[in-house]
Every structure is written in structure tokens, then in C-alpha cells.
Amino acid sequence: MYPLTRYRRLRQTPIIRKMVQETRLSASNFIFPLFVKHGKGLRQPILSMPGQYQLSVDEMLREIQRIKHLGIPAVLLFGIPKKKDPLGQEAYARKGIIQVAIRSIKKRFPDMIVMADLCFCEYTSHGHCGVIKRSRHGSFDVDNDRTLQLVRKTALAQAEAGVDFVAPSGMMDGVVKTIRTELDKKRFTKVGILSYAAKYASAFYGPFRDAAQSAPQFGHRRSYQMDPANIQEAIKEIMADLAEGADMVMVKPALAYLDVIARIRPKLTVPLVAYNVSGEYAMVKAAEEKGWLDKKIPSPAALEVLTAIKRAGADLIISYHAPEIVSHL
Numbered sequence: 001m002y003p004l005t006r007y008r009r010l011r012q013t014p015i016i017r018k019m020v021q022e023t024r025l026s027a028s029n030f031i032f033p034l035f036v037k038h039g040k041g042l043r044q045p046i047l048s049m050p051g052q053y054q055l056s057v058d059e060m061l062r063e064i065q066r067i068k069h070l071g072i073p074a075v076l077l078f079g080i081p082k083k084k085d086p087l088g089q090e091a092y093a094r095k096g097i098i099q100v101a102i103r104s105i106k107k108r109f110p111d112m113i114v115m116a117d118l119c120f121c122e123y124t125s126h127g128h129c130g131v132i133k134r135s136r137h138g139s140f141d142v143d144n145d146r147t148l149q150l151v152r153k154t155a156l157a158q159a160e161a162g163v164d165f166v167a168p169s170g171m172m173d174g175v176v177k178t179i180r181t182e183l184d185k186k187r188f189t190k191v192g193i194l195s196y197a198a199k200y201a202s203a204f205y206g207p208f209r210d211a212a213q214s215a216p217q218f219g220h221r222r223s224y225q226m227d228p229a230n231i232q233e234a235i236k237e238i239m240a241d242l243a244e245g246a247d248m249v250m251v252k253p254a255l256a257y258l259d260v261i262a263r264i265r266p267k268l269t270v271p272l273v274a275y276n277v278s279g280e281y282a283m284v285k286a287a288e289e290k291g292w293l294d295k296k297i298p299s300p301a302a303l304e305v306l307t308a309i310k311r312a313g314a315d316l317i318i319s320y321h322a323p324e325i326v327s328h329l
């Protein structure tokens with residue numbers, strides 16, 4: 001009797017395994033999120049996201065130097081303002097933290113791709129993603145039209161600062177069209193739009209809300225973010241954003257929505273971006289810290305998760321794991 005190996009032939013050695021690998025992660029497909037705040041020399045650890053920091057602009061530039069070296073082409077910026085107010089005014093102020101950060105990156109690293117989150121929850125005192133309208137009965141809603149007016153100002157402020165892509169994440173209806181129309185009118189035709197098109201009302205944003213101090217002070221986001229049970233609705237949102245002029249579309253979170261990614265990819269002719277969110281990062285890091293998952297560097301669990309997101313169909317991945325994983329590819 002000969003030993004019977006049929007499928008294992010292609011798994012025999014590292015070289016064969018590498019040759020037949022179907023899904024490959026590449027540094028050039030990652031986008032790294034950064035949290036920026038006012039001040040100097042600040043590098044404040046985010047407790048629920050080990051290895052991630054709130055950075056002042058100077059420290060952010062150092063971080064960008066490091067990731068640029070690793071071959072990561074893009075960053076996604078989130079701002080922590082000096083002051084919050086009901087209308088989130090620092091989001092669209094010329095000297096707002098994001099505008100300052102964009103200008104300084106473009107000056108030092110002109111070819112780093114700068115994407116800016118465009119939302120108000122970090123900037124509003126109530127923590128919602130737009131302008132609050134209260135009814136006489138005490139209930140409230142986020143006013144879509146009034147929020148779009150602020151979106152317009154913010155997109156313009158980010159474009160004037162030199163952003164490459166604005167990334168609206170507030171899930172307001174008509175947001176992509178509003179931004180595209182404004183940018184074109186003001187001749188920022190080269191500025192692109194990465195739309196958070198299918199963004200779910202997820203439990204996995206918890207650590208981000210610590211990091212960006214953006215938890216809603218009352219209520220929840222379920223009247224604008226999507227129900228995790230729905231996939232047709234994701235397709236509808238994505239198609240609408242493409243029709244309105246989005247250059248790339250996003251599914252967020254990634255891990256609990258791999259089926260959404262897989263279902264949507266064949267319907268698209270633009271890059272599909274997946275956001276491996278804060279809670280997904282925190283789960284891996286927490287289990288590693290406890291010794292419940294293997295605490296090697298690069299993290300085997302993170303590598304597996306990111307490979308799964310790519311295998312499901314994501315073209316680009318936004319991930320806090322990016323530098324750690326990319327430096328070992």
C-alpha cells in the first residue's frame with residue numbers, strides 16, 4: 001500500500017504553501033486610523049485599545065513617518081476637539097483639529113493619502129452624529145437637512161485643508177450627493193468620497209467611543225445606523241451612495257458582517273472598504289493580554305481576522321492592527 005496523500009501534497013512545505021496561497025495581505029491595501037488632539041508632545045494611551053493613542057499633531061506626524069516606512073499608503077483621521085457644543089462647530093472651523101492635522105500632514109508628507117472622517121459625534125456636546133431636533137413630547141431626532149448643511153461646511157473645510165478623501169460616517173440620507181455637489185461647485189473636483197455606506201448600529205464601537213469621547217449622552221444611534229439583521233438594506237444604501245457619486249464604499253464593522261462584504265463585492269465596480277472596528281481590535285488584544293489567545297507578534301489572531309476580511313471580498317481594510325501585521329508580512 002502506498003501512503004495516500006491527495007490534498008496534503010500542496011501543504012507540504014512553507015514554499016509550496018506560500019505559492020498556492022489564495023489570499024494575500026499587502027501593506028498597500030491598508031488604511032490606518034489615527035486619533036488627533038490639540039497640544040504638544042501628547043501620546044495618551046487609549047485604555048480599551050492597547051497599542052493605540054490619542055496623539056497631538058507633532059506625535060501624529062511621527063506615527064505617520066513610521067507607517068509610511070512600512071508601506072501603508074493612507075490614514076483615516078478622527079479629531080478630538082477642544083470644546084464640544086450642540087452644533088459641533090470645531091468640525092468645520094478653519095483651525096479645527098482635523099483641518100490643522102490635514103495641513104500639517106500634507107506639508108510634511110505630500111504623498112500620504114489623507115482621509116478624514118466626516119461626522120459630528122466627536123464634536124457635539126450630546127454625542128449624536130448631527131443636529132438634534134427635540135419634539136414637544138421630549139423625544140428627539142437627528143435633523144437630516146440641518147445636518148447636511150453642516151456636512152457641506154465640513155467637507156469644504158477639509159478640502160481647503162488639503163484632504164484627499166472625505167469619509168462621511170454619520171449615515172444621513174443624501175450625504176454623498178451633498179458633498180459631491182459642494183466640492184464640485186467649489187472646484188475641489190479631485191477630492192474623493194469614501195462613503196461609510198453600510199454602517200451598522202453595532203456593539204463593537206465601544207472602545208472607539210472612549211477613544212474619541214463620542215458616546216451619545218442620551219438615546220442611541222439606531223435611527224440612523226443600520227439594523228445588524230439587514231443585508232438588503234446594505235445593498236440599497238451602497239447602490240444609493242454610488243449613484244450619488246461615492247468613489248469607494250464601506251461596510252462597517254467587518255468581522256460580524258463578512259457575508260455582507262461577500263454579497264456586495266460582485267455587485268460593485270469600485271473598491272470595497274471594510275472597517276475592522278475598535279471592538280474587534282479590543283477583543284483580540286484583551287484575549288491576548290489574558291493569555292487566552294497566543295500573544296505572539298504579529299498577532300496570529302489578527303492575521304487570521306484580516307485574511308478573512310480580505311478573503312470575503314474587501315479590497316481595502318481599515319484596521320488598528322495594520323502596522324503590527326504589515327511589518328511582518
Ligand code: PBG
Nearest residue numbers: 119121169204205208277278279
Ligand atoms: C463616527 C464613527 C464611529 C466609528 C467611526 N466613525 C463611531 C460610532 O458610529 O459610534 C467607529 C470606529 C471604530 O469602532 O473603530 N460616527
